[in-house]
Amino acid sequence: MNYRVIKEDDLFLLTDSSGNIHEGDEQGLGLFTKDTRFLSQFEVSVKNLEMILLSSNAAENYIGTIRLTNKEKVENGEIKVWRESIAMERKRFIAEGVLYETVSFRNHNVYPVELEIGIRVDADYKDMFEVRGYLDGQEGTHHPVETGKDRIRLSYTGSDNVERATIVTFSPQPKTISEKEAVYTFSLAPFGTAEIDISITPEIDRERPQTRDRSEAIRRLEESYRQWDAACTTVETDNETFNALVNRSKKDIRVLLTDVGYGQFPVAGLPIFAVPFGRDSLIAALQLFAINPDIAKGTLKTMAAYQGTRADPWRDEQPGKIMHEIRCGELANSGKIPFTPYYGTIDATPLFLVLAAEYYHWTGDEAFIGKLLPNIERALEWVDTYGDRDQDGYVEYFQESSKGIANQGWKDSGDSLVHKDGSLAKAPIALAEVQGYVYDAKIRLAAVFDRLGQPDKARGLRESAEKLKADFARDFWMQDEEFVAIALDHEKNQVESVTSNPGHCLWSGLLTEEQAQKVADRLLAPDMFSGWGIRTMSTKSTGYNPMSYHDGSVWPHDNSLCVMGLKRYGFHDHANRVIEGLIETSKHFEYDRLPELFCGYPKEEGYPIPYPVACSPQAWAAGTPLVFVKVILGLMPDVPAGIVRLSPSLPKGINRMVIKNLRVGNGSLDLLIQKYNDVHTTLKVLHNSTGLQVVTG
Template sequence: MKIVKNGNLMLICSNEGIIDSGKDPAAGLYLEDTRFCSALLLEIDKRSRKLQTKFKYDRLINRYLLRSSPLSSHFDVFLEETISLSGNRLLIKLRLNNYSGGSVDINLNYVLKCSYEDIFVVREQNDSYFGLSEEKADSEMHSDKGLEHEDATAFYNIEKVLPSGYYALGPGESIELSGYLHFHKVLKSESLLKKMLEDRPVKFSGKSIDNLPTTIKESIGDLKMLMIPTRYGDFPAAGLPWYATIFGRDSLIFALQTLNDLPEIAKTVLKVLGVFQANEVDDFRDSTPGKIIHEARLNYLSLNNQIPFGSYYGTIDATLLYIILAGEYLKSTDDFETVKKLLSNIEAAERWIYEYGDADGDGYVEYLPVSERGLQTQGWKDSGDSVSFKNGEFARPPVAFVEVQGYLYQAYHSLVY
């Protein structure tokens, strides 16, 4: 599996650069927790051989050798396909070079399969848990719905201008072709996350990388690939491909680890998570006032309230890490103006510690899940079977993680600062 991303649109393909869920079940084009397309394939009417596939964080490049005719004794036509992402757009550039001694007619055709699938279904989650029948899941995974689609939560649309057709090249001639796909998703109800997202490529660049080793340049490209463009700046997703959205814990740790070189990311994380901070008790979402969000989603199942992850707060450590990041950001940047604007969020997070953080009153901060559809383990190891005693028995809530008490101690120091 390979991933390409520069904005909110994400491309998943095989290691050979093939975008086809028939070859790799995860392959496709994703936007806002929906797989819009499960295949984008270039068909060529000539005998061809894949020469090379190259990947960068924001593009993939496929290079082919073609035979100009069935009678040609060797490959004498070169084709380069560059697929790049920018915001919610996929851009295609084709370059054809005719190295034969005669004219060549080439037919190029792009096959686009539109599926509009919930990312949780693509991940092969337990559909019975999410309230999906096997029949519905199967129909969503194997149908081609065209360039426009509507379901109970949203309208979907793809603008398509692709370089398909017949092209004639004279001896030694070269041509360049271009096209694009532009993806749109319009919700039928209000969403804080949707309002926050921007259709643009990633802005942040960090320090100049021109003279850095290739490994460092590629690492910075990996960081860019994680970024989610928001109206507050570029926000780091938790991970690709399945966690390419707003998270609490993961993004806060990312910001802490990159604070010295990329303080603007920490600033964005503090602002965005401050906007999502809980202000009410909502058992379905494991929400209590002052709590920092665990995860925000725009997939069908979340928007339709079959699962709580549209805005879900089932995490025991994010609120403490938020206070810690605010303190470390202030120490590192002396940006009192930003922290002053966040003071109400920091104070609300502090109140959460005293009013909701200690579920059983034993002096430790612990998690006690309430939502039947949420996470039953709410630390950094959040799979349901990750916390057990040495005899194999699962720990039952309330559970106080050791590292969370360390976060609490550091959060108190940050509040004093």
């Protein structure tokens, strides 16, 4: 990472490694909230010394610490300040909508040193889509800068008639404040110190969060992290790399949590996608059940609140459809982009249904599912009507919005659907994995409707699902490759690329036993498995490129769904090989963190190659190691039926796993899994307050 990011709720700061946002930044750095950049410049400099970076750390996500020191200062051949004798530290955190930073200095010389400190700020109030270079043409008005003895106020009224402002406050009072710069002069005594406190508060239409005493602000923030840890499952193994990976994921998920009024749910990722995302948030919530099932409820409520209500081609909206992405900046508010929200995703609606069913089976929360039932029924209706455009039994997508997304599955880049001859598939397109999500949703929800006393509805869902499974086996199976096609194109021709997408069909249970065996073996064959993980596309396929976003790279979340599928069909060794590869991968990335994606080069080349613009942290990448916990345990709760199924299988390098506070239903489990050799693994239930029967095997 060549940037540093901290976040809390809807506010995040993205700077270079030295903690600065330079004037004229073209890297997308800034302080952001509500899809708007509230700081486009933030530079702290020592005007009379040249400083160099010592260390830069944001491992905790909510707090960043940057340390610098000075180069030697020479005047007329005489050393005035020895090198590395002035220590500078920048410590910052975000709490309750305010950015706090403390800049401190320490003199390690036996003589006093004069320092002149400049703090420059500016705000361009660009929409995130402008910052990322997707659109341009800001049409609002920047107002004159307001200054006081200890503050600077920058402001702007957008074309959406919203006034946005940034209040920068300094303590102690600076020597001078000009239009956009505060200047301090310090005479540091021998071994003396000095400190500057800065608070930066975004303001929208004259409303802004309360600025607290910073010790109270950090106390409240740290307490919220302690509460998160206490609510999560504890995982301890004899493999320190895996322990670090799981702990990192829990921290990353916590920093990505946001609440827009319906409960906490994970936004997609930093720095570009710190907004509600249908597909990403739903998959991340599915990944989190073994660690914290509460997040599923907040995610479901949020998605239900924004469920489509009308046919609106501008936003690719239809009744019952689950949204893709919400933006709330100037471009969205003024109608220049359709993200208010935008509904151009084909998989969010069936994934919403899968999450609802999984939540019910994991928690037994019949009261909540009863309240959600109208949303579930509308989503099911969308699947069978608007989702199936030509009534052929498959859910397909087609972009209607002029400023929408063309490819509306998770592989949404323009070149992600490639025929064998190299041509790109044309829409409407029926993706393989989406049919799997639909099948899984209907099978799971049939059990829910049975429980709710609606057997006719349950029977109809099962019959529809079984017909889909039979048709899919016929229409998507590539005889030459003995593998599932990624999609059917607008003429119902197979898109004959070998990709990772059929691994999702394993997760959904859509494949026949014979097909599942062949798909599982191919996913672990050298053309698909790099040694670090399963590639998005086979090295033998026409469109393969190891540096491509979707045509040869490795996505951890994609692997996590494949791993769940491999486990579902009983391919324990296949699943463990993928888990082992990604555990090893994490050691090569900063903070022991799996990135959004990395390049698909083979492991024989020595180390995983980073993808240049991967989000980090990213929700479904952070969720991947948490899926591994579920898969290793072979955990399948069915709370309404009164049982918890466990089928543990430890990968190489892990011989002992202790699980505490694994919440299922109305209680929790503590478990001990031990492996004595390749064929002998034992499971011991240390604690069970769920009232459920634990079934093994």
